[in-house]
Amino acid sequence: MTSISDYSTSNKIPNILIIGVGGVGSIIAYGLDYNKKSNVSILVRSDYTKVVNSGYTIDSCDYGFIKNWKPNCRIFPDIQSSTSLKPYDYIIIATKNLPDIINFEKIINPIVDEKKTTIILFQNGFGNEVPYLQNYPNNIILSGISHIGSHNINTFITQTQKDKSFISYFYNKNIPLQIQNLKTNHFISIYSNEKNDVNYFPDAQYYRYRKLVYNASLNTVCALTGVDTGRLEFFGGLDKISIPIMYEIIGIAKADNVELPSDVINSVVHSDDGDYFQPSMLVDVKKGNPMELEVILGNLLRKAKYLNVDCPKLSFLYDLLQIVQFRLKENRCLIPPLPEKRPIYKEKFYS
């Protein structure tokens, strides 16, 4: 008989690795460390030397001001070195989610133990679990949705909004539901404390659709037009552009048997009340970084296609943002260089 112990390492104290120590990942790592219920290691790439020498400075609305914080276990510069601490009970991925650029499900392969390792995706987007379930069909994959406000500038972490999160399992048909449920709650038990607000949520899909109502309609349109959500409203884009798009998203969810609440549009529209808020994709465009386009729009549209749902505005928006994404990738040398002189395709006839 399958038991929960098949899905854990023999470590008495759970062994955790956090990949992606930005605004979100750093506070997750700190919170786990603070609880002293797990061995916490982090994987840090560009800031490695700095963090090994002096750790992070954290200015947190939840935990106060902490200087030179380092996790209780190890700091690794890459996946290869992190194999030394195998097996991991939990691998938390809290990086930007850019499957068109980097495939973490392949990168983490050397440190994932079949069944034993639970992978937690603390990331934006929709359909994020699909490549993980394909690569690790016998592992539990959890969904972490964070509502934190936090950023990391050169190892200085500024957390301005509470670490509020919702943890679910991404349904894996190969593993008894009860075990997926137990694992979700086990993780919550080692992560939750009196400072943060960690919640169990039974249905990952529902919550991710709910978050897309914001991300696919406001984050995307702000990124494309270059304005914050306040200006989008002032300039008439909320009523003319984003709300019609929200209806398309609600329609896809419905076709996927996810019934979003009747006030979802109202609460999404009011979610930045009082703020000229710049959503993440707009921030990316302004910084010249690639956007999380595929997990916010691409996967949703592939799902809509599969479900045979027509969504002309979302599709057109995706077409347009794909061009922007190419531009951002070209600027970061993430695509092959274009020919110096534009080629002429005379043989091509367009009609």
Next chain:
Amino acid sequence: MTSISDYSTSNKIPNILIIGVGGVGSIIAYGLDYNKKSNVSILVRSDYTKVVNSGYTIDSCDYGFIKNWKPNCRIFPDIQSSTSLKPYDYIIIATKNLPDIINFEKIINPIVDEKKTTIILFQNGFGNEVPYLQNYPNNIILSGISHIGSHNINTFITQTQKDKSFISYFYNKNIPLQIQNLKTNHFISIYSNEKNDVNYFPDAQYYRYRKLVYNASLNTVCALTGVDTGRLEFFGGLDKISIPIMYEIIGIAKADNVELPSDVINSVVHSDDGDYFQPSMLVDVKKGNPMELEVILGNLLRKAKYLNVDCPKLSFLYDLLQIVQFRLKENRCLIPPLPEKRPIYKEKFYS
């Protein structure tokens, strides 16, 4: 009986004022001056003192290199001062066409003589004549479409592509057709020379629809996505975005009884062959200047609505670009300042 003389001043030598001495207007002014068949004055705003002192330096593929050029007649700093030379046979408007910001049809009112003054709109766009025909129902309004490549940087004019243009009348139901036709040809006779390529074109609407197939599908999409026409093609936007939009434009023209040629899409697609060309609206966005959105998309969509033609992609594109236009206007202080703190409209319920 109405005769052509009702539509001319008593000046033997036609009296011409050019408003907007940019890349296009400067070469028109120079060409007219070069022909010595008219008295050429120009209206210059920001560069006035500089031009009065030392004229323009012109590096022209048509006319060669000319230093310190000034027109044979007068240089005016504003409309008020230009009234001193009334009546004008021709007023040429070669400014950017931004009816959402400035209404030239009202500004030129003091220098337009009923019937006598012919107004020539050497500008991009569609439906440009409508406010002029409303304000000057008894004046002839001509259409000038320029294919020149030329720009003006601080009174230094660089013309890299031939001054090739098409002159038509905008049909005015209050004036005999023959007279509108004669006037069109009269202007061509004083403007055309062995260096430039000035053509009579019988149907202004046809030609303006033809030009919109480029401007409303490529110029707009490049402006919104931030890429040149070469990159748009490389990144897949030509097939997925711009060509479907061209079909919508062709459909509006057809409903307006304008049958565009069957190879129009092919020739538009190939019109920048070999160039990573940045169309004008993209250049405007990059410079932070407002775009000619209303005359390229707004007027076309108002026409489509009037004709009851559905064009979902053009409409959505217009909605998105209107947000960009607001952003550009805000940056140039052309709209009232927004409240410092974003207001909360709690009473507004969105569903």
